Amino acid sequence: xxxxxxxxxxxxxxxxxxxxxxxxxxxxxxxxxxxxxxxxxxxxxxxxxxxxxxxxxxxxxxxxxxxxxxxxxxxxxxxxxxxxxxxxxxxxxxxxxxxxxxxxxxxxxxxxxxxxxxxxxxxxxxxxxxxxxxxxxxxxxxxxxxxxxxxxxxxxxxxxxxxxxxxxxxxxxxxxxxxxxxxxxxxxxxxxxxxxxxxxxxxxxxxxxxxxxxxxxxxxxxxxxxxxxxxxxxxxxxxxxxxxxxxxxxxxxxxxxxxxxxxxxxxxxxxxxxxxxxxxxxxxxxxxxxxxxxxxxxxxxxxxxxxxxxxxxxxxxxxxxxxxxxxxxxxxxxxxxxxxxxxxxxxxxxxxxxxxxxxxxxxxxxxxxxxxxxxxxxxxxxxxxxxxxxxxxxxxxxxxxxxxxxxxxxxxxxxxxxxxxxxxxxxxxxxxxxxxxxxxxxxxxxxxxxxxxxxxxxxxxxxxxxxxxxxxxxxx
Amino acid sequence: xxxxxxxxxxxxxxxxxxxxxxxxxxxxxxxxxxxxxxxxxxxxxxxxxxxxxxxxxxxxxxxxxxxxxxxxxxxxxxxxxxxxxxxxxxxxxxxxxxxxxxxxxxxxxxxxxxxxxxxxxxxxxxxxxxxxxxxxxxxxxxxxxxxxxxxxxxxxxxxxxxxxxxxxxxxxxxxxxxxxx
Ligand code: SF4
Numbered sequence: 001x002x003x004x005x006x007x008x009x010x011x012x013x014x015x016x017x018x019x020x021x022x023x024x025x026x027x028x029x030x031x032x033x034x035x036x037x038x039x040x041x042x043x044x045x046x047x048x049x050x051x052x053x054x055x056x057x058x059x060x061x062x063x064x065x066x067x068x069x070x071x072x073x074x075x076x077x078x079x080x081x082x083x084x085x086x087x088x089x090x091x092x093x094x095x096x097x098x099x100x101x102x103x104x105x106x107x108x109x110x111x112x113x114x115x116x117x118x119x120x121x122x123x124x125x126x127x128x129x130x131x132x133x134x135x136x137x138x139x140x141x142x143x144x145x146x147x148x149x150x151x152x153x154x155x156x157x158x159x160x161x162x163x164x165x166x167x168x169x170x171x172x173x174x175x176x177x178x179x180x181x182x183x184x185x186x187x188x189x190x191x192x193x194x195x196x197x198x199x200x201x202x203x204x205x206x207x208x209x210x211x212x213x214x215x216x217x218x219x220x221x222x223x224x225x226x227x228x229x230x231x232x233x234x235x236x237x238x239x240x241x242x243x244x245x246x247x248x249x250x251x252x253x254x255x256x257x258x259x260x261x262x263x264x265x266x267x268x269x270x271x272x273x274x275x276x277x278x279x280x281x282x283x284x285x286x287x288x289x290x291x292x293x294x295x296x297x298x299x300x301x302x303x304x305x306x307x308x309x310x311x312x313x314x315x316x317x318x319x320x321x322x323x324x325x326x327x328x329x330x331x332x333x334x335x336x337x338x339x340x341x342x343x344x345x346x347x348x349x350x351x352x353x354x355x356x357x358x359x360x361x362x363x364x365x366x367x368x369x370x371x372x373x374x375x376x377x378x379x380x381x382x383x384x385x386x387x388x389x390x391x392x393x394x395x396x397x398x399x400x401x402x403x404x405x406x407x408x409x410x411x412x413x414x415x416x417x418x419x420x421x422x423x424x425x426x427x428x429x430x431x432x433x434x435x436x437x438x439x440x441x442x443x444x445x446x447x448x449x450x451x452x453x454x455x456x457x458x459x460x461x462x463x464x465x466x467x468x469x470x471x472x473x474x475x476x
Numbered sequence: 477x478x479x480x481x482x483x484x485x486x487x488x489x490x491x492x493x494x495x496x497x498x499x500x501x502x503x504x505x506x507x508x509x510x511x512x513x514x515x516x517x518x519x520x521x522x523x524x525x526x527x528x529x530x531x532x533x534x535x536x537x538x539x540x541x542x543x544x545x546x547x548x549x550x551x552x553x554x555x556x557x558x559x560x561x562x563x564x565x566x567x568x569x570x571x572x573x574x575x576x577x578x579x580x581x582x583x584x585x586x587x588x589x590x591x592x593x594x595x596x597x598x599x600x601x602x603x604x605x606x607x608x609x610x611x612x613x614x615x616x617x618x619x620x621x622x623x624x625x626x627x628x629x630x631x632x633x634x635x636x637x638x639x640x641x642x643x644x645x646x647x648x649x650x651x652x653x654x655x656x657x
Contacts, residue, residue, distance in 0.1 A: 039608065040490065040540065041583035045573040060570040063494020063629065111500065111520065129521035130500075134510045142504070149503045162501055163494045163629050266594035274593065283594055395592075430522075 019432060021415050029419065032412035034404075034436065036273035046394045051080055051385050056166045058381070058396070063163055064107065067100040067155060068374035068399075069381075070168050071237065076381040077170020079257075079368025080389070081361040088354035089172035092158060094237050095346050096168070097372065098339040099154025101236065102192065104375035105292070105332040105339075106151060108440040109199075110144020113329060116434045117206070122427035143195045147336070150192040154343070157181040172358035179353070186347055189340060196336045200310065203333055207317065210326070216417040217435045218325025218410030221246030223278055223288035225402065226295040227373050228253075234299040234307075234338060236373040243278055243288060244298050248321050251280065256371035259380050263397065276402045287405030290377025291439065292331035297321045302334075304341035310334045325410050328438045363389045374399045376440045400441045410435045482643055484509075485517040485530045486561070487551055489544040490571040490612060491537025495562035496520065498629035499534070505636055512643055530554050532642050534561040534625075534635075538571040539613050543606040552619040557642055560621045561635075563628040563656055565614060570628075572612040580608035623648065626656045 022031040042061055046054065055073040059066035071093050078085055085093075115128040118137050126132065133141035152162045158177060159165025167174050207214075227235040228242045241259065243252045254262055266275040266283050277286035288294070302308050314334055318327045346352055363385070370381045377399030384393040414435045418428045488496060496519060502509065509515070516527045533555035539545050552558055563569035577583050581598070589596045615621060625638055634653055641648040 039584065039587070040571060041574045041577060041587065044583040044586040045577040047577070047586075057570060057573075060492050060494070060628070063492040063497040066492070066494065107500070115522070125522040129515070129518075130506065131510045131515055131521060134507055138507075142507075145503055145506060148500070152501060163497055260592070264594055265592070267588050267597050267599065268595070269597060269599050272599055274588075277594075 019411060021411075021419070029412060029415045032408060032415055033270055034407050034411050035271045036404075039272040043394045043396060047391050049391055050389050051077055051383055051391060052170060052389065054381075054383070054391070055168055055170075056164070059164050059166075061396075061398075065100060065104055065374045065376070065399075066164050067096055068372055068379050070165070071097055072370045072372040072374075072379050072381045074168035074170055074173075074370075075372060076368045076370030076383050078359075079370060080363055080365050080383065080385060081170050081359070082364035083171055083359040083361045085172040085359050086354065086356045087351045088176060089357040089359075090238075091346050091349060091352045092173050092177055092357065093168055095177075095343060095352070096155055096158050097237050098343050098346070099151045099158075101151070101339045101373075101375045102154070102336055103148045103151025104440075105336050106144055106148035108375075108437075109329060109332055110140070110147070112440075113434070113437050114140065114144060116430065116437070117210075117329070121430050121434060125426065125430075128430070143199060147192055147195045147199075150188050153188065154185055157185055169358070171361060174358070176355050176357050177353060182347055182353065185343070189344060189347075193340050196333065196340055200333050200337065203330060204313075204317070207330065213431075213434075214324045214326045216414055217431075217438055218406060218413060219323060220406075220409055220413070221323055222406055222409075223251065223281065223286065224294035224297045224321075225278070225288045225290050226298045226378055227371065228299055229303075232300040234295060234302040236295075241371065241378065242298050244321075246321050246323050248297075251278070256380060257369045259369060259371075259382070259397065265397070265401075271404070273401050273404050275404050276397060277405070284405055287409075288402060289325070289406045290399055290402045291328060291375075292335050293322060293325065293328045294377065295373065296331045296334060302338045304338060304345065307334060307338035307341055310337055325406065325435070325438050328440065332440070363387070376400060377402055400439070403439045403441065407436055407439055407441065410439070482513040482531045483527055483529065484513050484515045484639070485526070485533040485551065485555065486515070486519070487517070487533065487535050487547060488519050489535065489537030489548060489565070489615070490540030491562065491564040492570070493519075493536070495534075495536035495564075495627075495629040498562075498627075498632050499635055501632040502636055503632075505632075509639070512640075526550055526554060528554060530556065532557045532559065532639065534559050535565050535615055536561045538564045538568045539609060539615060539618055540571055540574070541606040541608050545609065545618065548615055548618055557622045558619065559623045559625055559638065560615050561625055562630055563626055566616075566624045566626050567656075568612055568614045572614070575611050580610065584608070623650075625650070626654050628657050630654070 018035040020033045021029050024030045055070045058069040058073045061069050111130045114133055118140055119127055156162045159167035223243055223245055225243050227239045229235045229239045240253050241256055244250050252262055262279055264277055264279045268275060277283045278288055302311055311334060367384045372379050379399050380397040382395040383391055385391050411432055414432050418431055515521055533551050539548060560566045564571045574583055584598045588598045638648040
């Protein structure tokens with residue numbers, strides 16, 4: 001007899017992502033599925049539009065990482081113009097991406113996962129939010145809010161707007177950085193530095209107590225994919241795409257324009273989110289993880305002194321290749337420090353303040369691929385245009401999609417570990433959500449259920465009768 | 477949390493979450509908000525159920541699928557003031573560009589049935605996957621809306637003004653304070 005558990009973040013009410021578990025007779029999990037239920041159709045409705053509109057349109061895919069789409073789209077536009085943007089434009093784009101990494105990682109760590117980490121997975125659900133943190137751990141909440149604000153202000157000081165600026169364009173950026181704004185970022189950088197320094201210390205003190213989570217929240221070998229510099233170092237905006245395995249072996253290094261030769265996408269009938277895989281390894285064995293964990297696993301060094309020291313410590317604590325998805329949290333903190341240090345390097349670079357920030361050109365190519373590291377993983381835009389620059393084909397390979405299979409496996413592992421028969425406790429359900437949350441899925445790139453996913457769980461027997469049922473969220 | 481405190485809800489339909497991010501861009505004012513009201517139902521809190529009575533509900537996004545439709549109707553029934561929060565909720569905006577591409581099946585086919593995919597097919601496992609509505613619509617085409625707050629996203633200062641005015645029992649006067657985009 002096969003039983004089925006449906007964990008449904010508000011079936012009829014919100015329902016942008018859902019989980020189902022199929023159980024065997026002995027109550028063990030036979031299969032676990034994470035369903036993404038949102039679909040917006042950008043690849044179709046962008047056809048016929050000009051590639052010059054794409055940075056502004058595609059940034060509306062996601063309000064959490066709009067900068068990723070903005071920059072990736074502008075880079076794809078560089079390819080269609082066949083130009084290299086001026087050095088200042090490249091540095092300024094990097095600065096904006098670093099600001100975004102900080103704000104997005106802060107949101108993930110403090111606002112969304114902070115309640116689980118600071119208040120416990122079994123804390124009363126009414127407290128498990130940024131507002132619960134404000135009440136119970138105000139200093140931690142304030143640090144998170146300030147750090148996120150700092151990252152958002154970096155974006156605003158460059159692009160004039162925190163969310164959905166149209167500042168990056170094919171060929172460069174619209175405006176240089178003013179000296180006043182450069183000074184403002186440098187001044188606030190000190191606060192950001194102090195916050196990430198004390199947060200890293202606190203997290204490392206906490207980590208030994210989180211061993212059960214480290215072992216059960218997606219602890220498995222897999223492939224990893226990220227950008228690296230030509231020397232094999234940490235990279236978030238240019239460089240080469242690298243695929244490596246859990247033993248540290250490099251399987252492939254390629255230019256983004258070759259992505260379709262190496263990466264395929266599968267479709268399953270039960271999710272709107274596709275399933276990318278590394279073609280050489282096949283489907284589904286070719287599943288790979290992207291994001292902070294992948295970037296730290298694949299890079300040789302980060303390139304700044306304090307982040308490099310943290311990277312060494314990270315490897316001592318988590319393994320030469322960290323294989324637990326729970327370590328995404330730790331990797332995120334190391335990357336915030338890396339971003340803080342790199343911001344200082346770029347802001348002190350005299351080339352950054354050059355007034356020439358835009359390469360002018362007409363269309364010179366009919367096809368181009370752009371790549372950038374979104375905070376949650378590698379993002380690809382692929383455009384084909386006619387001779388007027390109107391799009392005939394658009395393909396977007398989004399970070400969260402690439403973590404789709406590993407998220408399935410993570411849910412499976414957590415269920416195996418914590419589910420005991422038909423007893424569905426609130427804490428168990430929250431752990432399932434927390435396993436997904438560790439990946440920081442930007443589900444608005446595909447669905448909406450970020451942060452707390454309200455759940456409706458049904459344990460159903462093969463005769464269709466509901467054996468056990470629990471609501472977490474929704475309008476019932 | 478006392479039941480006499482004002483109750484807020486926020487919801488996210490077919491949008492990009494940018495309006496919610498702009499809400500979080502209230503930054504330190506989130507402390508003031510927490511002191512003045514309870515945010516009971518929202519993607520950013522562990523909402524248990526939609527509370528039976530809500531004072532102010534902010535709706536981000538347009539209506540793009542059946543789940544959006546149902547959530548919107550539920551929230552309307554239970555909310556004193558329902559606010560169309562951002563351009564997608566007000567006009568359909570980018571989410572409604574899908575309408576120009578000619579119906580849900582065509583749009584789905586491009587993404588999923590394309591021969592570049594392995595196992596090309598349109599995901600259909602109902603009811604786990606909610607069907608798309610034929611036309612994406614702004615929320616006022618489905619329910620009565622009390623205020624429209626445009627912006628893509630609305631500026632945090634505008635969000636703060638509207639919420640604090642409503643909490644103070646006043647009608648926000650948006651004249652000259654808003655813009656689209
Ligand atoms: S109005 Fe703009 S920011 Fe808000 S959901 Fe729509 S696209 Fe995103």
